[in-house]
Amino acid sequence: MSEFESAPASTPLLAVENLHKTFDMHALGDKRVVGLEDVSFAVERGEFLAVVGESGSGKSSLLKCLYRTYEPSSGRVLYAGPNGTVDLASCDDRTVIDLRTKAIGYTSQFLDEIPRVPAVDVVARPLHEGGMAVDAARERAEMLLSRLRLPEALWEAYPATFSGGERQRVNLAQAIAPKPRLLLLDEPTSALDPETRAAAIDLLREFLDDGTTIVGVFHNRDVVEAVADRVVVLEDARVREIGPVEAFDREVIA
């Protein structure tokens, strides 16, 4: 396939190059909003890169561009997959769908509404659809929900009736369950209590040890300090600086 180029093993898992995103709001007199401007950085395999910055600095836009929920206006997002490198900014929609199914997970603080699907099935179904046996999928879903401290009484209930924190646990469990190679997390712990946040951190650490690469926005600095390797700071849609987590003042990553 033309969109694949072979990549040496030393290349980063993700290389973002000169990424731009503008929104043209035709209904608002063609007002142009800049979401990202000339953003470049790389993410190594097994690394956890935290994206920080004030609200409106472009953090969510960045993650959505990486997942192609937003279509980048220009620039490249080179993902080094097992079958070669794919430019997520320009590859065709079916390639994106395929990668989302097999390799790239995403979760935001908002849970997609799936009517009348019990919490455990929200997590287990994609696993089953991905080829896992029904029982094994269910077992894994229950394990993750239990690790994320969702009360067992809620496993068979519909997330539409849950509190924000409960929904977020289902959301996070669903995103991480297939063990994606790349996880994009947009404030997945914002509504969690401290104990559950700690449980989520433990889980993410295990995933990192297993080789998952994570790019995440967290509004709790304890999460960033506990698991991030490096930090990229966004300001006014641009990268202000990027470096190891130790190099930053606590105020920056809060």
Next chain:
Amino acid sequence: MSLLEGADLTKIYGDGCESCRARTGDSAGTNQCPVCGSVVACADVNLSVAEGEVLGIVGESGSGKSSLAETLALAADDGGEGESGSRIEGEIRYAGHEGNLLEVDYETRHRLRNGDISLVHQHVRDGLELDFSGGGNVAEKLLSAGWRNYEAVRERVRSLFEETEIPVGRMDDPTHTYSGGMQRRVQIARALANDPAVVVLDEPTTGLDVSVQARVLDTFRRVQREEGVAAIVVSHDLGVVRLLADRTLVMRHGRVVESGLTDRIMEDPHHEYTQTLINSVI
């Protein structure tokens, strides 16, 4: 390779003239030709559906989405010459058949509609015989595909009822005694009866209460994924398309104005019309 592809699909009601295409569509703001009065229901539509994929087609009434759905489902009974003076141009290619599906003979079209490509009609009355039993409506589809063994037919109908969550005990009751949601499930069971490769759903929530809509859509979503059947879902309701479709086309005045990943269309709409459509829902 795609399972089903439409190329330059065009459907015109009326005699048509040289100006029809240029004087209709999104930029013209109408689907009716001001020169000859013909209605260009859809024009120059290109689309494709892969195996197991769900394609959404969204638009308001008059956008041409239902004409397109009928065309793709081979629902026009006389092929190239559509009903009431309409004309269909373009090509429909299907992995299970050589050549343009718009040019096949009556028998082939009948066979494809019974086995490969099935349509769930927007209006229950167009899809079901309400005086027949629910089971009979599903069995009829099996019989027209050549099933003859009574027990085998009954067993298949029973399992389709279970799959689509219709109480098996109601199998022999007349369909008009079913609730709206159950009637819609019978349509879905009927559409799935002969293990089609593609199901076309035209406005699957028409006439259903909101709570019933969600349950029917969820059933379809589950069965569609379990069976790995491809689907084309046509709806004016962005919520329906958002729930079911991997990719989406947005239609207006008979033209596709935008297409892409469903979440991209919803969160980063590019076309002015799509932006208006989405802002009016949020």
